Amino acid sequence: MKTHSYESRVVWTGNRGQGTAGYRAYDRNWSVAVPGKPEIPCSNDPLLGGDPALMNPEDLLLSALASCHMLWYLHLAAVAGVTVTAYEDCPEGIGEVSPDGAGRFVSARLRPQITVAPGTDLARAAALHDDIHNYCFIARSVAFPVSIAPHFTIA
Template sequence: MATHDFTARIAWTGNHGAGTRTYRGYDRTWEIATPGKPVVQCSNDPLLGGDPGLPNPEDLLLASLSGCHMLWYLHLASAAGIVVTAYADNPLGVGESAPDGTGRFVRAVLRPTITVVAGSDLAAADAIHARIHAHCFIARSVNFPVEYAATYLEG
């Protein structure tokens, strides 16, 4: 089996000069830098003191899962002769928090709206979703169920 290396640099940017001396004395901001790509400014979940205007790790995981699913959907649709002209997803990640403050995702629901050319076989278009989990690197790596609730438009 072939291996693939993925690299990134994660750097905390929220030190106001005193580090983590006090719990409220620092920001939960950080950045992601990957070679040759734009830097992404991030923060913690707002429930945990983060900046609500920046993506947090949970946002990024959900977006990664959705993006991977979309790319495989487009590939498998093309291979099946189904012409997709637009694809947008509004995924939902459901998390739970324990009394001790630990948390986890318990499931995700991908809810794409997919536009296909008029006359497409919508049953075949929908059946593609069930095949994606076998291919998507991200979906195969998470330990919570991923559900699909697609809507189709013809245009």
């Protein structure tokens, strides 16, 4: 097996001058930077005091899952001769929080809207989703079930 290395730099930016002197004395903000790529400002989930205008870890995980699925779908479609002309997903993740505050995802549902060329075998196009869990780095790494509910448009 080949291994790959990924690097990221996470920097807390929420120090208001007193650090963590008190629970409400600091912001739950940080930035994510990957060498050679734009920095992403982030915050905690708004339910936990974060800035609702910024990406949070849950947003990033769900987006990574949907993005990985999309990229593998496009690859498998090209190999199978299925011409995709547009792809958009609005995934939904379901989380739960225990009484002690610990949270986790319990499921995710990908809902891709896929436009394919006229004459496309829609059963074949839909079946491509069944193989993605064998390849997608993110889907193979999460500990919760992921379901797919694709919708196809021919154009």
